[in-house]
Amino acid sequence: MDALVSTEWLAGELGANDLRIVDASWHMPAENRNARAEFEAAHIPGAVFFDIDEIADTSSPLPHMLPSPEKFASRAQALGLGDGSRIVVYDNSDLRSSARAWWMLRVFGAHRVAILDGGFQKWQAEGRPVESGKPVVRHRHFTPWEDRSAVRTLEQMKANLTTKAEQVLDARSASRFAGAEPEPRPGLRAGHIPGARNLPYRQLLAEDGTFKRGEDLRAAFEQAGIDLSRPVVTTCGSGITAAVLAFGLHLxxxxxxxxYDGSWTEWGSQPDTPVVTGA
Structure with a gap:
């Protein structure tokens, strides 16, 4: 299974014993959309709903931070995601939030994970089957495990200001990156981390909402000033669209x-973190 699968491929695999389909739709609060309710109204047959805000460290003041390995494993088991499952994640969100679930699953040890190219919008546009209601799920064993090598903390990001060992790439819009537009979350300063580059996540997508591939995808990163031979840390508003950039690099x-899991919600709220404005 490739990291990016087509709607045609998924339609042909529906019902496979080892296949698990996950809807990881998430929306900004201002959109007033209920991702779980939309899932229950219509979803790909056999899919389960991955609640990004609940499968998280809910004790943190920051939104949807990574949970403990034990909590993640418990939630994965309850969704029927087991060791050895092939997992296809999709979303019905303009934010391509499926990438966040893809990244989380890999952090917690699931490596046979793919994203559905074009998401639920493309699936529906092609007239493919959907079902409604709450799924009946058989629990499966998911071993608690965690690899934090793909996760950066506030302290690590501060240290990187000096070492510059990792390139920082921000997925927010150009106007938010420049500080010309106020942040959607209250109490945050506007601007970006010193030295960061900007690549709005939408620039990785073609007009039809599918991912760019090959040289078109590579060019997006290079035009943002990223040296693809060096390490990269992705960031955004709260760690959702940063995962889109991480997925693009994986491709x-x-x-x-x-x-950077805390992303701008953490950095922009600290009293002692340097902030830069302008392009």
């Missing part, structure tokens, strides 16, 4: 990639 075979 290029570039796996020296980490994600």
């Amino acid at each position: 290029l075979g570039h796996d020296k990639v980490a994600l």
